[in-house]
Amino acid sequence: MKLATKLIHAGAEPDPSTGAIMTPIFQTSTFTQEAPGKNKGYEYARSQNPTRTALEKALAIIENGKHGLAFSSGVAATDAVIKLLQPGDEVICANDMYGGTYRLFTKVFEKFGIQFKYVDTTNTDNVASAITDKTKLVWLETPTNPLMNITDIAAVASITKAKNILLAVDNTFASPYLQNPLDLGADIVMHSVTKYLGGHSDVIQGALIMNDDELREKLYFIQKSCGAVPGPMDCFLVLRGIKTLGVRMKAHCENGSKIAGWLRSNSKVAKVYWPGFEDHPGYAVAKKQMRDFGGMISFELKNDSIEEAKRVLSSTHLFSLAESLGGVESLINHPASMTHASIPREERIKNGLSDSLIRLSVGIEDADDLINDLDKAIG
Numbered sequence: 001m002k003l004a005t006k007l008i009h010a011g012a013e014p015d016p017s018t019g020a021i022m023t024p025i026f027q028t029s030t031f032t033q034e035a036p037g038k039n040k041g042y043e044y045a046r047s048q049n050p051t052r053t054a055l056e057k058a059l060a061i062i063e064n065g066k067h068g069l070a071f072s073s074g075v076a077a078t079d080a081v082i083k084l085l086q087p088g089d090e091v092i093c094a095n096d097m098y099g100g101t102y103r104l105f106t107k108v109f110e111k112f113g114i115q116f117k118y119v120d121t122t123n124t125d126n127v128a129s130a131i132t133d134k135t136k137l138v139w140l141e142t143p144t145n146p147l148m149n150i151t152d153i154a155a156v157a158s159i160t161k162a163k164n165i166l167l168a169v170d171n172t173f174a175s176p177y178l179q180n181p182l183d184l185g186a187d188i189v190m191h192s193v194t195k196y197l198g199g200h201s202d203v204i205q206g207a208l209i210m211n212d213d214e215l216r217e218k219l220y221f222i223q224k225s226c227g228a229v230p231g232p233m234d235c236f237l238v239l240r241g242i243k244t245l246g247v248r249m250k251a252h253c254e255n256g257s258k259i260a261g262w263l264r265s266n267s268k269v270a271k272v273y274w275p276g277f278e279d280h281p282g283y284a285v286a287k288k289q290m291r292d293f294g295g296m297i298s299f300e301l302k303n304d305s306i307e308e309a310k311r312v313l314s315s316t317h318l319f320s321l322a323e324s325l326g327g328v329e330s331l332i333n334h335p336a337s338m339t340h341a342s343i344p345r346e347e348r349i350k351n352g353l354s355d356s357l358i359r360l361s362v363g364i365e366d367a368d369d370l371i372n373d374l375d376k377a378i379g
């Protein structure tokens with residue numbers, strides 16, 4: 001089945017008791033049992049909920065995986081993966097990943113004796129040489145946030161497979177419409193469902209998708225034991241969001257391409273980060289592992305001051321100044337003071353994240369209106 005069809009029909013079975021075409025919102029905490037231990041597959045809604053089950057099936061199908069697990073947020077999904085580890089274990093991860101992931105690793109998990117090594121994963125040799133006999137997990141994000149760096153998932157997978165190390169990929173920026181890491185050899189795909197999968201800026205949710213049955217059992221055990229599950233209403237909203245992922249992503253990609261090109265030709269813009277440019281260092285890999293280049297763009301101004309960046313950020317009207325991404329409406333954001341404020345400044349600059357960097361989540365409005373808005377703001 002082709003992707004556009006899968007997105008509409010994934011996991012959707014009419015409700016057996018009524019024939020309702022849309023999976024109902026099972027707003028219930030518990031399920032009556034016919035006799036002790038005799039039930040219809042549902043006992044208590046932290047463990048299972050039919051709306052969540054329908055969504056988890058859909059998530060698995062659209063990522064070409066066998067199992068899906070939905071969490072109360074993206075960071076809760078990441079948290080579950082790290083809880084597979086023991087004190088003394090090492091994790092290799094990208095040096096410019098999502099700020100909240102960095103915060104979770106350094107501020108929460110380091111104190112439990114798990115070691116995190118940050119390397120530039122765009123050069124896969126760095127991953128290979130960071131591996132020790134304590135390495136249990138490689139955590140990738142591609143494209144990265146916000147510099148749009150690209151890591152070759154298949155190349156890293158061939159390294160981790162040979163050493164029996166788990167490979168998890170944060171696929172939030174690409175969405176399953178553009179990239180399917182399990183097909184490239186990853187063991188776990190993580191999503192901040194909050195972004196493109198939800199797509200309408202109205203839900204916080206996370207997901208993990210995997211093929212291995214044993215891995216699914218371990219992660220399900222953590223999900224149920226730690227309890228970071230999403231509510232049925234949120235699962236319903238994401239089931240609805242997934243149906244339009246195809247049409248939305250197509251529009252995000254088209255607008256992204258137009259705006260990236262326009263920014264690049266603007267005399268006040270110093271540099272544009274977008275993986276669809278042929279001279280982007282990750283272009284060849286992006287072309288190989290992604291179906292298109294997405295609607296996330298970052299740029300630096302020629303007047304490289306924090307004041308000028310702030311002036312632009314407060315001058316747009318269609319681009320709303322806000323954290324997050326992946327919704328139908330365009331957002332503009334300042335990583336240094338917003339999404340990546342939790343990363344120390346020296347660390348940030350060292351990793352190429354300048355004070356004046358501006359990040360766009362290009363929505364699906366008319367591209368001419370968006371360009372007009374940016375043109376007036378950049379001035």
Ligand SMILES: *Cc1c(COP(=O)(O)O)cnc(C)c1O
Pocket residue numbers: 073074075076098100101141145170172173191192193194195204205206
């Ligand atoms: C937003 C985001 C997360 C965290 O997800 P939440 O749903 O906010 O908990 C993780 N990774 C990336 C790339 C993100 O953009």
